[in-house]
Amino acid sequence: MAMDRIPGQDIYIGGIFALKNKAALNRANITHVLSALRLQPDEETFAPFQHHRIDVDDVDDENLLEHFPAAIKFIQSGLDSGGSVLVHCAMGKSRSATICIAYLLHQQPRALTPQSALEIIRQSRPLCEPNDGFMEQLSVYHEMGCPDDVTSHPVYNRWLYRREVEESVACGRAPVMKSVLFEDEQPQGTQESTDRTTEIKCRKCRRILATTPFITPHGPEKNSKSSTDCAHIFLHPLTWMRSSLFPNGASDEEEESPYGSRPEDAPLSGRLTCPNTVCGFNVGKFAWQGTQCSCGDWVVPAFSLAKARVDISDRVNLLRGAGGRLPQAAFGIRLPPGMRSNNVDETGNGRGNL
Structure with missing residues (x-):
């Protein structure tokens, strides 16, 4: 189960060992490879392909959401060129599945939910299981309407704000002013009359x-x-x-101490x-x-x-x-x-x- 084709798409999902099977890559007409992991093999491995790299770990608090638009654009460019796309991480289970779900949601934001998109991928690769943090980010992305610009969206900024508050409180500190x-x-959306x-x-x-x-x-x-x-x-x-x-009255320009805390928190x-x-x-x-x-x-x-x-x-x-x-x-x-x-x-x- 080195790599599997997502039903109805020329997109393949797999682990890092999928790159070792050159014959399978040729049969699948892989022209573009998206890598979603921090440790990378030699760049020579990717020489025959268009390559997009996202340095992320498979942990709940990793911000993969901010990378969705670039990843989706790369996948679409591979499909538009007539080739196939391989999306891989270490095991082809969490990070790569999250990217593929985001792509499916972007294609059909009203017809699919994060869970239903995951079920589509599981038809060919049952082991796919994004971690809880990534599933939350997919829900936020779906709530936003799966836009091409994520980082300027109010829903994203509120989600990021909540994360920063949680992290600060977990360390026993209030968040810094610039993060509030x-x-x-x-900007206020249209309010119901x-x-x-x-x-x-x-x-x-x-x-x-x-x-x-x-x-x-x-x-x-x-x-x-x-x-x-x-x-x-x-x-x-x-x-x-x-x-x-x-x-x-701490301003955003004040320097933090070497220990990451201001003198007066x-x-x-x-x-x-x-x-x-x-x-x-x-x-x-x-x-x-x-x-x-x-x-x-x-x-x-x-x-x-x-x-x-x-x-x-x-x-x-x-x-x-x-x-x-x-x-x-x-x-x-x-x-x-x-x-x-x-x-x-x-x-x-x-x-x-x-």
Whole structure:
């Protein structure tokens, strides 16, 4: 089982020993070879082929996702040239399978999922089994819509941010400022139109702290308690929190010590204070390692506002009708039955009994 052909594709998947079988490579018309491993044989081995190399290890925290677009482009160029492509790693089990799954997803993003694409590959190579980290990255790639540009996509940046937070917390440190993804600095996608927007204000000075897009939903409905039992509202990190998260004001340009830590690291947890410098009211708390809400749900990382220290209000978004006009009901005008919205012509003039 040196190499196997993916059903319906001129793509072969195998281990490093597949390169030793020259006769099999010739029979398969292999013209392009993609290597997904860090240790490489002599370059002379690849002399007869177009070669693309990705230096990655088969470990959960390896970032293979960032290499998907280049790998897919290379595979497609081999197929377009009329040849076949060999994708290999050490055993032809995890890294190479991940690359092939990414290619299949890119070809049919709506028809396939990471798991269904894996099942296609397993039809000819049953031993394929990407590690858990790679399967997560394939899910992120699928969630993104399998784009040609991964690294600038907001979903990728959020995934990378979560990874960096997890790694920092595992080392007992808060992440550095430049790695924190402040949500109000990110491009906002098209929001679904709703008739209400939630506003959260400091109870002392009435400064707006957050609105609906920046509230992090969590799962009280999954527990025995209702959402009204939650004592806190959880948010995405926002720019006004910067002074609380990084009280030492460490800039991105500061040099790190030889041990990889700054002289004064940011705290893992602490208070969130109102950004109004005149106010400075304690409105909540943060914990990079996460915290458990009173409803029982864990939120990691956690940036929470105490309901007892903020005011929460719902602002009504008045929907305009044709021509940008507000409905008469918005002004408190109650119309006779013959003049209500279902009996108004394009000019806005009432019909019916008039």
